[in-house]
Amino acid sequence: MFQTPDVDIGPDSAVICEGDSLVLNAGSGFLSYLWQNGSNDSTYIVTEEGFYFVIVAGPGACTNSDSIYVTLSILDIDIGPDTTICIGDSVVFDAGAGYTGYLWQDGSNEPTYVANQTGTYWVKVINEGCTDWDSVYLYVDDPAIAMNLGNDTIICQGDEIVLKPAFGVFNGYLWSTGDTTMTITVSEPGTYTLTVESGCGTASDQITIGNWPYPNPNLGPDLQLCFGGSQTLEAAFGFSEYLWQDNWDLYFYNVSQSGVYWCDVTDIHGCVGSDTVYVSVASEVEFAEDSLDLCTG
Numbered sequence: 001m002f003q004t005p006d007v008d009i010g011p012d013s014a015v016i017c018e019g020d021s022l023v024l025n026a027g028s029g030f031l032s033y034l035w036q037n038g039s040n041d042s043t044y045i046v047t048e049e050g051f052y053f054v055i056v057a058g059p060g061a062c063t064n065s066d067s068i069y070v071t072l073s074i075l076d077i078d079i080g081p082d083t084t085i086c087i088g089d090s091v092v093f094d095a096g097a098g099y100t101g102y103l104w105q106d107g108s109n110e111p112t113y114v115a116n117q118t119g120t121y122w123v124k125v126i127n128e129g130c131t132d133w134d135s136v137y138l139y140v141d142d143p144a145i146a147m148n149l150g151n152d153t154i155i156c157q158g159d160e161i162v163l164k165p166a167f168g169v170f171n172g173y174l175w176s177t178g179d180t181t182m183t184i185t186v187s188e189p190g191t192y193t194l195t196v197e198s199g200c201g202t203a204s205d206q207i208t209i210g211n212w213p214y215p216n217p218n219l220g221p222d223l224q225l226c227f228g229g230s231q232t233l234e235a236a237f238g239f240s241e242y243l244w245q246d247n248w249d250l251y252f253y254n255v256s257q258s259g260v261y262w263c264d265v266t267d268i269h270g271c272v273g274s275d276t277v278y279v280s281v282a283s284e285v286e287f288a289e290d291s292l293d294l295c296t297g
Contacts, residue, residue: 024043026042146168149165149166
């Protein structure tokens with residue numbers, strides 16, 4: 001007498017997380033297998049919710065079956081969009097009820113979290129062994145702190161500088177120049193003031209721009225040298241860097257040939273100035289060797 005095959009693909013029900021899978025194994029040694037979709041393998045991979053069963057056949061064509069219902073756990077946690085609040089206010093982020101576990105960025109494990117500081121907040125939820133998470137960025141608007149034009153600075157004469165708040169985006173801008181844009185470009189020395197308006201009030205800051213003249217190496221006038229002669233060109237002393245036409249980097253330069261010579265200098269403010277001088281060296285004088293006719297006396 002043949003015995004009824006003993007097949008077991010697990011408990012009557014199971015839960016899989018969204019994106020995961022479950023392998024149902026009917027075991028080996030049977031003559032045939034038949035799953036609910038017609039598959040004849042000994043195993044079956046489950047990725048969707050539903051009812052699954054297998055029929056196996058053993059010696060003597062005896063058959064037996066087992067089944068399981070698989071539930072798909074879909075967690076869709078959402079604590080809201082990025083948001084802005086005014087200084088002194090707070091916001092409550094709610095992960096929702098019904099989960100078996102919560103974990104916020106600071107270790108808190110309540111369904112809700114109260115925040116009042118600028119930063120990124122996240123929560124991880126757990127349900128039936130499945131997890132999901134969401135994050136949100138909170139900006140606390142304090143125009144008095146956010147509005148900062150930076151330190152007073154010096155620019156080289158003729159250069160430009162772009163002035164703008166160090167960070168933050170505001171609803172309105174008003175410069176002392178009358179401009180209403182986020183940034184302005186200036187080249188003149190002076191004190192510039194910006195007043196900004198946000199949903200939480202107004203704030204102002206100012207910056208003073210100094211103007212530094214371009215340095216002058218002052219190489220002197222053009223030179224005329226006798227044949228075989230030389231002279232040392234000297235740029236004004238005291239600059240941070242010197243650069244001659246052939247990459248010589250000291251403040252002096254010796255010349256003995258005709259040509260154009262120039263020197264760039266850089267001062268402590270990073271301003272660069274240049275001067276050029278033309279040097280002309282006379283040709284060699286040649287005396288005639290022919291005899292000379294001299295007058296009497």
